[in-house]
Amino acid sequence: MFSVPLLRSHATVCLVDRDRLQLYHANRSVILVSSAISLYEGKGLDQFIAVIIAFHCLSFKQNGILDTFVEGNLESLVKNPQVSPDHKVVQHGNKLKLLNEESKEFIVTLGDVISRDPAIIGWSTVVLKATSDEWKGKKIVVKVSWPSVGCVRENNFLTKAAEEAQKEGSTWAAKHLPKVLWAGDINFGMASTFESVANLFKSATLVGGGGNFVYEERVLRVIIQEELHPLKSLGDVKEIGQVFVDVACVHRWLHDHPGILHRDPSPNNIMCRISEEPDAEGNLSRRVYGVLTDYDLSLWTKALKKDYSKTLQQRTGTPPYMAEELLRGTSTTHLY
Incomplete structure (x- = not known):
């Protein structure tokens, strides 16, 4: 329904199964489903033709684009x-x-x-x-x-x-x-x-x-x-290692200084910035810096609740298998 990756607010489609059809409307928050229309019962055929005409008359904006x-x-x-x-x-x-x-x-x-x-x-x-x-x-x-x-x-x-x-x-x-x-x-x-x-x-x-x-x-x-460059674009082990060190350091810095709990340091969100910088002798050399991206799931540390009530504070973007403690069945107050 949202196969076009752009600014589309909603999409309406028609699902046809033999002599019956249903309309589906999705708008990023819910999916609305109409009652089924039979082509051979009552005014079903007239309704079907009306649906086709209505879809044809919709503008791009009315279609959600x-x-x-x-x-x-x-x-x-x-x-x-x-x-x-x-x-x-x-x-x-x-x-x-x-x-x-x-x-x-x-x-x-x-x-x-x-x-x-x-x-x-x-x-x-x-x-x-x-x-x-x-x-x-x-x-x-x-x-x-x-x-x-x-x-x-x-x-x-x-x-x-x-x-x-x-x-x-x-x-x-x-x-x-x-x-x-x-x-x-x-x-x-x-x-x-x-x-x-x-x-x-x-x-x-x-x-x-x-x-x-x-x-x-x-x-x-x-x-x-x-x-930025994805982590998988690097081939040098030392550069990859440096990226992980950089991300670990900035992850801790975000928590301690601006008071941001990232909660999603997954591989897809670990990127790198590559530049040419002068070394001690004045010659340009390649430098790679690890960058932590995607703060969609972040929280302000000052807003954390002590009881971690049922809110987005319990949600993590990082797969739970990366934290062994989460699989043991024991209680934990860790946020990743």
Whole structure:
């Protein structure tokens, strides 16, 4: 349903099984399923034709593809050579319009997908290569995700860490933190399909007196960062070892200084920054720095509850098999 890795708020599809069909609507928070329509009972055939006509009349925005963030009109969308010439999809080569700190528009041209979480419900994080005249000569990436409205912005953690890294005795940490170039949330507007569906659940209750249904509202969050190198791109054992040492040190520093508990130091979030720097003799030499990325699951240490109640504080992004204690069945208050 969300096979197009971009700014798509929702998707509606039709599932056909012999003479029956059902509509499915997913919007990152819930999946709505309609009653089945039989083509041979009552006005089933008329309803089916009406559904086809309705789908044909939907605009890109009504289909959940946010064309307002694409440069120009619908003709500017890049065609996928693997599908019919009549179909257009949002993919490699498209341009996003964003606003800088001075409220001036700038264009970001999207490239290849680096990583993607193909979830229907949840964060559905996608990271793409990109270029922009706003940062000429820089290799950048665009991270698109759908976190819960109540989650602390990843950029808040990184901004606090960057400020702390400017203090005396902590300047070394800056080399091991990702550099955020731009960050912002995308609002859809109260009249949008995304918000209209959310309003349906404000007073929803569970069948059978099970209480109120908790609808987890989500927000489209976009972050532009400098491009880093994945850990698997390194082939030298010494460089790999240094990266792990760097990440371990900055992980502890984040906890002790800016007060950030990362909770997700998994291999995919261990990256490296490669540069050419002068050595003691003035000759340029290759330097590799370990960088700890992805602060989506992070928490402020001052916000931790002593009883670790049932909240996201019990959630970890790092696979539990990496902590042997979690598999023994004994009680633990560790957070990873």
